[in-house]
Amino acid sequence: MGPRKGQPHAHRRTTTHSPCRFGGPPWKVTTITPEFTPADRRAVLDRAARLRQLPEADRDAIRIAQDPNFPRWLEQVTATGGCAHPVHLSGSTTTLDGTTGEILHHYDTRTEPGERLLIRCRNRRATVCPACSRLHAGDTYHLVRAGLLGGKNVPATVRNRPRLFVTLTAPSFGPVHRVGEACRPRRGGGTCEHGRPVGCRANHGAGDSAVGQPLCPDCYGYAAHVLWHAQAGTLWDRFARGVRRQLASAAGLAQSRFADYARLSFARVAEYQKRAAVHIHAVVRLDGPTGPDDEPPAWGTTALLADAVGASARRALVRTPYSSAVGELALRWGAQIDARPLRADGDGPDDDAVAAYVAKYVTKGASETGAGTDHPLTTWDDIDTAPVSGHVRTLMRTCWRLGGLPEYEPLRLRAWTHTLGYRGHILTKSRAYSTTYVALRAERAHHMGHDNISDVVTERQWRYAGSGYTPGAALIAAGIASDLSRNREIAREEIRWTAVGH
Numbered sequence: 465m466g467p468r469k470g471q472p473h474a475h476r477r478t479t480t481h482s483p484c485r486f487g488g489p490p491w492k493v494t495t496i497t498p499e500f501t502p503a504d505r506r507a508v509l510d511r512a513a514r515l516r517q518l519p520e521a522d523r524d525a526i527r528i529a530q531d532p533n534f535p536r537w538l539e540q541v542t543a544t545g546g547c548a549h550p551v552h553l554s555g556s557t558t559t560l561d562g563t564t565g566e567i568l569h570h571y572d573t574r575t576e577p578g579e580r581l582l583i584r585c586r587n588r589r590a591t592v593c594p595a596c597s598r599l600h601a602g603d604t605y606h607l608v609r610a611g612l613l614g615g616k617n618v619p620a621t622v623r624n625r626p627r628l629f630v631t632l633t634a635p636s637f638g639p640v641h642r643v644g645e646a647c648r649p650r651r652g653g654g655t656c657e658h659g660r661p662v663g664c665r666a667n668h669g670a671g672d673s674a675v676g677q678p679l680c681p682d683c684y685g686y687a688a689h690v691l692w693h694a695q696a697g698t699l700w701d702r703f704a705r706g707v708r709r710q711l712a713s714a715a716g717l718a719q720s721r722f723a724d725y726a727r728l729s730f731a732r733v734a735e736y737q738k739r740a741a742v743h744i745h746a747v748v749r750l751d752g753p754t755g756p757d758d759e760p761p762a763w764g765t766t767a768l769l770a771d772a773v774g775a776s777a778r779r780a781l782v783r784t785p786y787s788s789a790v791g792e793l794a795l796r797w798g799a800q801i802d803a804r805p806l807r808a809d810g811d812g813p814d815d816d817a818v819a820a821y822v823a824k825y826v827t828k829g830a831s832e833t834g835a836g837t838d839h840p841l842t843t844w845d846d847i848d849t850a851p852v853s854g855h856v857r858t859l860m861r862t863c864w865r866l867g868g869l870p871e872y873e874p875l876r877l878r879a880w881t882h883t884l885g886y887r888g889h890i891l892t893k894s895r896a897y898s899t900t901y902v903a904l905r906a907e908r909a910h911h912m913g914h915d916n917i918s919d920v921v922t923e924r925q926w927r928y929a930g931s932g933y934t935p936g937a938a939l940i941a942a943g944i945a946s947d948l949s950r951n952r953e954i955a956r957e958e959i960r961w962t963a964v965g966h
Contacts, residue, residue, distance in 0.1 A: 524936025546945025
């Protein structure tokens with residue numbers, strides 16, 4: 465039977481009998497379902513064919529958007545800032561009044577899409593998660609800036625303390641190609657013992673792949689490079705102790721008494737150079753013995769601090785364990801040492817610029833710096849397939865080989881092959897320098913509104929339920945992250961526009 469006039473298609477009546485739940489006769493149930501015409505079927509098939517022609521991510525995005533729980537899922541993704549690899553949690557949180565036992569707040573993921581809650585992955589690398597890297601950069605900026613200008617429970621008087629922006633470099637492990645005209649001119653030319661030229665007259669641009677690569681890989685000290693990375697943290701510790709000793713000696717104090725008069729506070733960031741060697745940028749500040757709330761002694765001047773930094777950097781030394789394969793190496797800082805005063809009157813590097821520089825660098829991934837990978841390597845074959853230059857691959861292989869020697873076992877070189885042996889955090893600070901990442905995150909997350917309750921008990925039951933997105937979900941999340949980033953740019957532009965009086 466065809467459709468009646470005015471109706472899109474006919475209907476089919478189906479009668480079924482369902483047993484009564486209360487022991488009576490069966491219920492008679494009539495269901496009316498539409499009966500599609502051939503034209504309707506062709507339309508459905510055409511739509512299905514068009515969907516099959518779309519990329520997998522687009523098909524998946526359409527499926528997600530048609531889900532009844534899509535609006536709530538969208539809220540979760542927006543709350544993470546469009547995190548590229550969110551962590552999925554399942555569980556509940558209950559907040560109770562510790563005195564009366566009254567439930568103040570209860571949250572359970574059973575009401576969420578897929579019974580899961582999405583939270584940020586918090587990866588600092590922009591190559592892994594742009595959304596979380598922006599948040600990490602913001603936290604880093606405020607952390608470093610608070611130690612320079614005050615704020616976040618740090619007094620504003622720190623701006624008038626002796627402060628330096630220090631750069632310590634790695635030593636030379638062999639000549640590498642450099643940016644600029646006449647890379648490495650040698651008047652007499654000549655070759656090394658391996659038959660390669662010891663000079664280079666090429667004009668390398670900043671994007672030239674040869675920049676940072678050794679002139680002769682066989683002459684380059686790969687073992688020294690890797691072991692220097694592995695001991696860079698120890699070398700910094702000895703440098704910092706040396707600064708304290710130099711300051712105590714200049715003030716006529718016994719080294720053991722320095723802590724009674726002053727405290728050295730710092731925040732440092734590690735940066736890979738083109739030659740894949742780390743160098744250190746650090747903000748160094750001299751406080752009184754209790755930290756930022758205490759003024760340093762009168763003898764603690766910027767000039768004295770700069771002299772102590774220079775002397776300690778030249779003397780700091782770490783010796784490696786003896787190895788029949790490498791011998792014993794004496795590891796030092798490079799010859800290029802810079803210590804620029806940070807002055808409250810603006811005569812020197814700008815405090816905000818220094819904080820912004822550090823914050824920008826901590827989000828860089830390995831693919832941006834050209835040194836190592838963003839993930840650990842677990843086998844020798846992983847090194848062969850890593851997307852890195854030949855120079856970096858040789859450094860990785862050196863890590864792996866040296867990591868198999870018992871004398872270097874404490875350095876865990878194989879575990880840090882992906883960072884070329886460098887075992888430190890990208891950003892490290894002393895306890896008294898300023899606030900912490902934990903405090904900044906807690907301040908941002910404190911939105912429950914229970915500040916007026918003195919005794920609160922929170923019961924949490926959470927478990928890991930997965931991570932990441934399906935292809936379509938990743939497409940939608942990337943769009944959300946892009947929109948949020950654009951909104952922030954517009955807001956900043958409006959603030960700047962208002963600040964100049966328009």
